[in-house]
Amino acid sequence: MIKRCLWLWVMCLAAQVCQAATGVTLxxxxxVTVRLDAPPARIVTLLPSLTETVCELGGCARLVGTDRYSNHPASVRSLPxxxxLDDANIELIASLKPDVVLLALSSRVTDRLxxxxxxxxxxxxRTYKDVQRVAGKxxxxxxxxxxxARLWQRLEAQVDAAAKGVPASARGLSVYYEVDSxxxxxxxxxFIGETLSRLGARNIVPAxxxxxxxxxxEYVVRADxxxxxxxxxxxxxxGARPGWDRIRAVRDKRVCAFSSEQGDVLSRPGPRMGEAAQVMARCLRESVAANKGGAVR
Structure with a gap:
């Protein structure tokens, strides 16, 4: 009887150790320290960059819901x-029975969830260092x-490759990047400014x-x-904005107009930052020849 009890105790202890080993604490x-008993099987994401990071790291099949703006990869478009950011549906999230909800620091629903x-x-x-840290988390x-670590190394290599594709004649160009009108x-x-710096451009908006x-x-007009x-x-x-017709970029037709799909890539600090760097690098390359061929696209 004593041996049997001892054996059961050892087995229980081993099971607890195994369970602890498979848990996640971060x-x-x-x-805030968050403890998960095991890697989650059901995940809800409330930020597009987090959705894309989960998928890039092989966790797309674990997603059971996302925010309304998450649209990449295509498989997430059919999810609830x-x-x-400001109007998350608490009841719907609860009904999805997530093991964990990944959301922005600025989200207003954290306490309620x-x-x-x-x-x-x-x-x-928000920055390159943040992207590296978040990928690890x-x-x-x-x-x-x-x-x-593998994801971050790949991103770094992609941005470096984009920078190598920017000709010397395009380096040092002063850039105004507008995120909203x-x-x-x-x-x-x-993170967008960091990419521009990596590409050799000079941002007119200081840190x-x-x-x-x-x-x-008027600040943009003066910065020219x-x-x-x-x-x-x-x-x-x-060109119709007051005084903007005098800006060199407008006068010389060096205006890169990004599609909504490109805008998604450019505005999300996550796995597609290498692709974003390529988009911006192409803009800089085309800008040095813009006077010969009209507006940059």
Whole structure:
């Protein structure tokens, strides 16, 4: 009887150790320690860059719901859409019975989800270092020991390759990157600004103004950028803005107008940043010859 009890005790202890070994413990961007008993089988993501990171790391099949803006890869488009950053559908998320919800640090539903007993991990990539860190955290959640490091190495190589494709004549060009027609711009300290720097471009918005500052339109006129990067939706009215017809980029037809699909790639700090770098590098290459062939596309 004693031997049998001892054997059972050893077996129980071994089971507990194994269970602990398969669990996941991490600190999210709130500084909160989150403990998962096992790598999650059911994941809800509430930020497109997190959706793309999960999929890039092989976890797409574990997604049971995403925010309304997640549209890549194509397989996530058919998943239940739970709303946006400020209007996430709590009831729908709960009905999906997620093992974990991955969302932005700025999300307003974190406390509510946790009050309902859901595990929440807040991760918000804003810079290159953030993307590297978030890739590692998501890989950890998925139970992939080195997936994050491999993803980051691939991104770095892709950005380096894009930079090598920018000719010397395009390096040093001053760039205004508009993220919204208010206008909001991508500054040097943003992940977009970091990519521009890696490509050898000179951002007219210094880091001191923040990553995505709202600018006075006159600021852009005074800065007189040589290249403008902007969405197709707002590119048509650039020359009609007060004083903007005097900007070199407008006068010399160095305006890169990005499609909505390209905009998604460019605006998401995640696995497609290498592709984004290629898009911007192509804009810089074409800009040096823009005077010969009309507006840059």
């Amino acid at each position: 600190v999210d961007d709130r500084g 859409k739970t709303g946006g 946790e009050s309902l007993g859901m595990k929440v991990v807040a991760l918000e990539p 998501v890989a950890q959640i998925l139970g992939s020991a080195d997936g994050g 208010a206008p909001y711009a991508a500054g040097e300290s943003s 001191s103004l923040g990553p995505f500052p709202k600018l006075n339109p 950028p040589q290249v403008i990067m902007i969405s197709q939706r707002h590119a048509g009215d650039v």
